[in-house]
Amino acid sequence: MHQLLTNEKYIGNNVWNRRSFKLKKKYVTNSPDMWIRATGAFDPIVTPEAFLSVREIIERRTAPLSDSQMLEVLQQILDANGRLSGLIIDEWESSPSSSSYVRRFGSLRRAYKLIGYSAERDERHYEINRALRALHPKIVSDILDGVHEHSGSAQFLSDTGAILINGEVLATVAIARCRTTSSGALRWIIHFERRTSFDLIIAVRMDGANESPRDYYLLPRLDFVEKKIRLGESNGIWFEAYRIDNLEPLFELTARNSVAELAA
Numbered sequence: 001m002h003q004l005l006t007n008e009k010y011i012g013n014n015v016w017n018r019r020s021f022k023l024k025k026k027y028v029t030n031s032p033d034m035w036i037r038a039t040g041a042f043d044p045i046v047t048p049e050a051f052l053s054v055r056e057i058i059e060r061r062t063a064p065l066s067d068s069q070m071l072e073v074l075q076q077i078l079d080a081n082g083r084l085s086g087l088i089i090d091e092w093e094s095s096p097s098s099s100s101y102v103r104r105f106g107s108l109r110r111a112y113k114l115i116g117y118s119a120e121r122d123e124r125h126y127e128i129n130r131a132l133r134a135l136h137p138k139i140v141s142d143i144l145d146g147v148h149e150h151s152g153s154a155q156f157l158s159d160t161g162a163i164l165i166n167g168e169v170l171a172t173v174a175i176a177r178c179r180t181t182s183s184g185a186l187r188w189i190i191h192f193e194r195r196t197s198f199d200l201i202i203a204v205r206m207d208g209a210n211e212s213p214r215d216y217y218l219l220p221r222l223d224f225v226e227k228k229i230r231l232g233e234s235n236g237i238w239f240e241a242y243r244i245d246n247l248e249p250l251f252e253l254t255a256r257n258s259v260a261e262l263a264a
Contacts, residue, residue: 011051012044013037057093070096070104075115084108084117128210132175139173139204139213146247152254162198165254171200176231178206178214188231190217192224202250205231217242218250 008015017036019029065073073095078084086098086108098108105111112118140156143163147154155164163171176188190203203217217231219242231239244250 008037008051009042011046011048012042013039014041065096067104070101071111071115074101074111078115078117084112128177132177132206132210135204136173136175139175139202143171143173143202143247143250146251147254150251150255152251152256154254160197165200166256169199170197171202172198173202173204175204176206177210178208180208186233189228190219190231191228192221192226202247216244216247216250218244 015035015037017030017034073092074084074089077089077092077095081088089095089098089101089108101108101111105114140163144154144156147165153166156162157164161172163173165171174190176190179187179189181187186208188205190201192201198221201217201219201221203219205214205217206212207214217239229239234240235243
């Protein structure tokens with residue numbers, strides 16, 4: 001996208017002599033006044049107005065700023081939004097990117113501290129996400145062990161993060177963190193858009209403290225066309241049909257009996 005909005009070819013111009021070299025010398029980058037330009041050489045796919053607007057934004061963002069100037073911009077963003085995050089910084093038109101703050105100050109939290117901003121809420125969000133990422137492999141391991149204990153087969157596919165159950169069903173684990181609304185109600189969101197290639201989504205609904213699983217939903221991908229579903233504390237009979245208190249029902253569904261057992 002950056003290439004699309006900074007290359008004049010996309011507004012119909014052909015430009016030469018951006019770089020040049022003399023015999024046995026290294027390439028040098030020429031200043032814009034040395035460029036050779038043929039305007040209207042191609043049919044444009046970006047309007048000149050959009051191109052110039054984006055170029056102005058990029059030039060402002062890439063202009064060298066002192067530490068104090070960067071912190072002044074950060075303070076302006078905080079004053080306008082009431083809080084700070086990497087996304088808010090990146091969406092602020094005249095601000096350096098969040099990665100620029102990380103490179104300059106070592107981390108966003110370090111930059112926040114220099115303007116007196118306490119990101120306790122952001123810290124809690126970060127800690128919860130880190131804990132949930134650590135929980136994911138444990139749940140996957142529990143599923144593998146449970147299927148094997150019921151004489152089924154389960155294989156973790158490291159390239160996709162999926163679990164192949166009995167050589168037939170491709171399952172994925174989705175951990176849904178618990179969010180509390182302003183009224184105190186609990187809510188969960190399960191995202192589907194990144195899981196279209198799986199047959200079964202094993203959704204783990206976390207408890208109110210996001211410390212341990214509250215319950216589980218076994219969601220066949222073919223039954224859902226939404227990009228995401230939102231769950232409350234109670235969700236009606238249609239969703240409850242997919243809910244289980246623990247993973248034992250899943251293990252029972254994957255159980256395989258030997259030929260001798262079936263013949264007995």
